[in-house]
Amino acid sequence: MTLVKKTPTIQDVARFAEVSTATVSRALSSPERVSEQTRARISEAVRVTGYTPNQSARSLRQRTARTILVALPDIGNPFFSVILDAVEREAACRGYGVLVANRFPGNSSGLRMRDYFMSNRVDGLLLFDGSVDLEQLMMLTGDPMPVPLIVACEEIPNAPFHTVKTDNSYAAEQATRHLIALGHRRIGHVLGPRGNVLTGERQRGYARAMQVAGLEIRPEWLLQGGFAMEAGQVAAAHFMCLRDRPTAIFAANDESAVGFISGLRQRGLDCPGDVSVVGFDDLELAAHVWPPLTTMRQPRAALGRIAAGALIDLIEGGRRDRMPMHMVLSSEMIVRGTTARPPAPATSEAGPSALAVQ
Amino acid sequence: MTLVKKTPTIQDVARFAEVSTATVSRALSSPERVSEQTRARISEAVRVTGYTPNQSARSLRQRTARTILVALPDIGNPFFSVILDAVEREAACRGYGVLVANRFPGNSSGLRMRDYFMSNRVDGLLLFDGSVDLEQLMMLTGDPMPVPLIVACEEIPNAPFHTVKTDNSYAAEQATRHLIALGHRRIGHVLGPRGNVLTGERQRGYARAMQVAGLEIRPEWLLQGGFAMEAGQVAAAHFMCLRDRPTAIFAANDESAVGFISGLRQRGLDCPGDVSVVGFDDLELAAHVWPPLTTMRQPRAALGRIAAGALIDLIEGGRRDRMPMHMVLSSEMIVRGTTARPPAPATSEAGPSALAVQ
DNA sequence: GAAACCTCTGCAATCGATTGCATTAGTTTC
DNA sequence: GAAACTAATGCAATCGATTGCAGAGGTTTC
Structure with missing residues (x-):
């Protein structure tokens, strides 16, 4: 009216x-x-x-936008979208808006972020993308870290930023130990994408578990992979070519695990009958594929919430701590249907050679 | 330096x-x-x-924020997150930022959107959430539609808004026809969530295909469902209780289809051996579960791009057309591995009764 | 050569909220 | 009862960019 x-x-x-x-x-x-x-x-x-x-007027006068920028490598990926969900919730509760910036082709992402800051549209940056150019970032944050920034999930090596992440390496170790506890001795690993920090951490965790248990890590059991389902399927094809196959696989994430399992199926192998598989992340997907996937759950919602909260604290506290803060959340083993004891014949067949190596 | x-x-x-x-x-x-x-x-x-x-200063003077608000019912859902991805890309290309607002518990979402507009933080609204209170929205847009608004995917019945969506009903009809063409005569439908507009449209398409083919729609073959995997699993449980089971199911979306198939598996039924299943959406997931899911592909990326583009045109054109514009994108049948000819015995068994009904 | 017309630039008001300083009135202190 | 203090409010500058209006200088037109 x-x-x-x-x-x-x-x-x-x-x-x-x-x-x-x-x-x-x-x-x-x-x-x-x-x-x-x-x-x-x-x-x-x-x-x-x-x-x-009027928020513009207020921003102009107070020099704050009450908005945070969330930079993601791939919003379309369910792993990140659940985190984004939690970030948005937390930010909204505290009166902040959330601007999203997906990774752009080329390496213009850093410049784009710089623009958001320089134009006073955002007060802080939540960075989930480890591939952003370090130099561009340093230029953004300057020396005494004038821009509130938190790096989440991924990590930029040797850079003095606050981080929030999960205990990737330890979690990978646990996942591998689960397979060992089931009786597996010949365990392979579908790697994450080449060059990714997480790939390295998860591989290290796998290697440590194997070492501690005194098990052999054969180079050909480290299957090239990635974080996509296709990568898992390709890894399955390579797996089939092995003359001496592992009885279990730790995949770098759920998607590659699912792709791997479906690749096995296509070629007549059963999971967990012939090969046990454990994933990483616990996407919604994991509980609902068949058989339901055994995996390490990353507390994604908590991670988003905590990261957003910490960023806003940083913005409002105004304390640009010289000492970077590192928050590590722990993962949780979720045992479902893709892991089982190794098949009897395979174990006996592998027994001698495994012993011979030790 | x-x-x-x-x-x-x-x-x-x-x-x-x-x-x-x-x-x-x-x-x-x-x-x-x-x-x-x-x-x-x-x-x-x-x-x-x-x-x-300085964007705040510019916004204040020009009364534009160069930002759009994207309201989603669930960012965490991969269906929407891929769309959001496309929206963000398109907006970025045209110099706009994207603020996201996930649905909030309670029905405060409409008020929250109103706030974004009133405080001049955003220039337009891309609404993917059909559950927003109509009254709150009308209050927002006023009579001569002063707020650039596009309703996407979902639709608010009898409301004079611009819309961008896919041809849900026709697509559902096609999906059902695919099953009919394979020789199925007893075809059920796992419904979407109760009260959702899309649920109705897809059900109508299913019903039309059945009618046109002269096939019976038994009320007990309309299985209560939803858009989540759990819902599909529950539907599978109900399916098993049927004394006279369909040989094929059209599920309201991919997630319910996957949940349904995994529910069948748990109970010893094979897909597509015993039951064919066709989904809807073509999420990434669909190609990578086993067997790969036959489904209707919704052009999600195109939808996001087009919706964002249209909204920005609306904002910049300044033409608040009285006539709402309706853009309909068409879906595409993707045949994969979850559909096959009906099992021979089941067909012969069902033959007489099916004929008797006709 | 006056009028008309460009082209380029500057002045100063404007957008809407916040905030340092000043003012008024009322209260406490000794 | 004067001094000191407190509480409540208003005045006016300020944040940084945009833009209507006007003026300076130059060119075209008849």
Whole structure:
């Protein structure tokens, strides 16, 4: 009914409440500084006019945007989208908006982020993309780290940033130990994408578990892979070519695990009958494929929430700590249907050679 | 090296280039209005100072935020996250930022969106969430639709908004026809969530295909479902209880299809050996589960791109057309491994009763 | 050569909220 | 009862870019 000509401003509220704009502003941001009755008049005026503060004006004056920038390598990936969900929730609760920036082809991403900061559109950066150019980033943050920045999930080696991540290496070790505990001795690993930090950490965890158990790591059991389902399928094809196959595989993530299992199936091998497989991440997918996937759960929602919260603390605290802070969340083993004891014949067949090596 | 004390402003550029700020502003936004040499001096000054326009100041003056708000029911869902990806790309290309707003518990979402507009943080709204309160929305858009708004994927019935979506009903009809063409006569449908517009459209398409082919639709073959994998698994449990089972199922989406298939498997039924299943959406998942899922592909990336483009056109065109525009993208049948001819015994068994009904 | 017309540039107001400083009125202290 | 203090409010500058208006200088037109 009420045809709104223009969005109401603080002036309108002030006029209606018969006070100055300064008083209105104070009534809204620090109510204790305004007398009870004036406050009541202003509340009423706000209600009647339907006033909402203009964020641009506020940003301009206060030099804060109440917005964070979330940089992701791939929003389309369910791994990240669940995290983004949690980030958005946390930010919204604390009155912040969330701008998303997906990785761009080329390495222009760093520049794009720089632009967001320079143009005062965002107050802080939540970086999930480890591939951003380090130099561009350093240029962004300057020396005394003037830009609130948290690197999450991925990690930029040797860079002095706050990080929030999960215990990748230890989790990978646990996943491998689960297979060992089941009786597997010949265990392979589908690697993550080449050059990725996480790939390295998970491989290290796998290697440590094998070493500790005194098991052999054959180079041909390290299957080239990646974080996509296709990569898992390709790894399965390579797996089939092995003359001396492992009885279990630790895959770098759930998607490669699922691709790997479906690749096995296509070629007549059963999981977990012939080969046990353990994944990493615990995507929704994992519980619902058949057989349901045994995997290491990464607390993705918690990670998003904590990262966003920490970033906003950083923004509001104004303390640009010299000491980077590292928060590590722990993962959890979720045992489902893709892992089982090794097949009897395979074990006896492999027995001698495995012993011979030790 | 260069320790930046403060972000440079247009004043700094003006001083360096020895012109007024007005000229700098014009040189950047309408270069043809500034002489060649002045322009060169200003470019140089911009380069040296590292100037980037302050977006808050610009927004305040021009009353545009160069930002769109994308409202989603569930960012964590891969269906939407791929769309969001495309939206972000398109928006970025056209110089717009993307703020995301996930659905909030309660029905406060509409108010939250209203706030974004009233506070001048966003110029337009891309609405993927059909559950937003219609009244709150109308209040937002006012009568002559002053707020650029596009409803995508979902649709708000009887509301005069621009829409971008796929041909759900027709696509569902095609999916069902595929099953009929394979020789199935007893075909069931795992429904989407109750009350959802898409659920209705897909069910209608299913019903039309069945009618046109002269096939019976038994009420007990309409299995309660939803868009989640769990829902598919529950539907499979109900399916098993049927005394007279369909030989094929059209599931409302890929996730319910995958859940359904895994539910069948758990209970000893094979797909497509015993039951053929066709899904809807063509998520990444679909190609990589085993067997790979036959499904109707929705052009999600195209949808995101087109919706974002149309919204920005709307914002920039300034033409608040009275006539709502409806863009319909078409889906594509993707035949993979979950559909096959019906099993011979089941067909002969069902033959008489099916004939009797006709 | 006066009028009309460009082209280029600067002045200063403007967008809407915040905030340092000043002012008024009322209260406490000794 | 003067001094000191506190509480509540207003004035006006400020954040940084954009833009209507006007003026300077030059060119074209008749």
